[in-house]
C-alpha cells in the first residue's frame with residue numbers, strides 16, 4: 001500500500017514499571033492512530049533495562065492490556081534486556097571515535113553544577129566508571145516536533161555530558177532508545193511530552209553514531225488535579241482491560257478528538273475503525289490535559 005518514500009513505522013515502548021495507566025494508554029493509542037491513519041506499521045518494544053524500577057510480570061500484563069484494547073504489535077516484540085550486545089557495540093564505537101568517555105565523577109562531584117557534567121573532577125577514580133557522551137559547547141540542537149513545533153535545546157549548557165552507561169553498570173535509556181529506534185527502522189517516534197526535552201540529546205547521539213533522525217511528535221500529558229504528571233502520580237490507576245471502551249474514549253478525548261465520534265459504539269474493533277477514519281492530528285494541543293476535565297467531558 002505504501003511506497004518506500006512514504007514508509008511509516010511507529011512504535012510504543014513502555015517500561016514495565018507497573019500496569020498500563022491512562023497516560024500510557026494515550027501514548028499507545030496516539031502512536032497507533034498516527035501510524036494507522038497513513039497505513040503505517042506500529043511496533044511494541046519492552047524497555048526493561050532498569051531492574052530496580054521494574055515490577056515482576058508487568059511487561060506481560062501491559063501486553064495483555066494492549067491486546068484487550070485491540071492494540072497489537074505489527075512486528076516482533078523485542079525486550080531490551082535481550083539486546084545488550086547491540087548497546088555494547090554502539091558504546092564501543094562511541095568510545096573508539098572519541099564521542100564518549102569514562103567518567104569517574106560521583107554524584108557529589110556534580111552537586112555544585114546542579115548535577116550537570118561538563119568536565120571530570122581531576123583525580124576522581126571509581127572502580128566502575130560511568131560512560132558519558134561528550135556534549136560539545138556548540139551542541140545547540142533544534143527539531144520540528146509534530147505537535148510542539150520548533151523545539152531547541154543547548155545540550156552542552158542545559159544537560160551536559162549525557163550518561164550512556166551508569167556507574168552501577170545499567171544502560172541508560174538514552175543510549176538504548178536511540179540504538180533500538182534505528183535498529184528497528186522506526187521512522188516516527190510518537191510518545192508523551194515528558195520526553196520532549198530528551199529528544200535533543202537523542203539527536204546528538206544519533207549524529208555521533210551516524211544514525212538517521214526519525215520524525216518526532218510528543219503527545220500531551222495527562223495531569224492530575226494538582227497538575228502532576230499522571231504516570232508518576234499515585235493516582236495513576238490502571239486502565240480496566242476487562243472493559244476497555246471507557247478508557248479508550250478518555251484517551252481519545254485526551255488527544256483532543258471530538259467525543260461524539262466514539263459515542264454509542266459498543267465494540268473495541270468498531271471504535272478503533274471509527275477512530276482511525278476520523279482521527280485528526282491537527283486538533284492535538286500541546287498543553288497538558290487534566291484528568292478531571294476528561295472525566296467531566298466524558299460525563300456530558
Ligand code: GLU
Pocket residue numbers: 012013014015047177190191192195
Ligand atoms: N520507556 C519509556 C517510558 O515508558 C518511553 C520511551 C520512549 O517512548 O522513547 O517512559
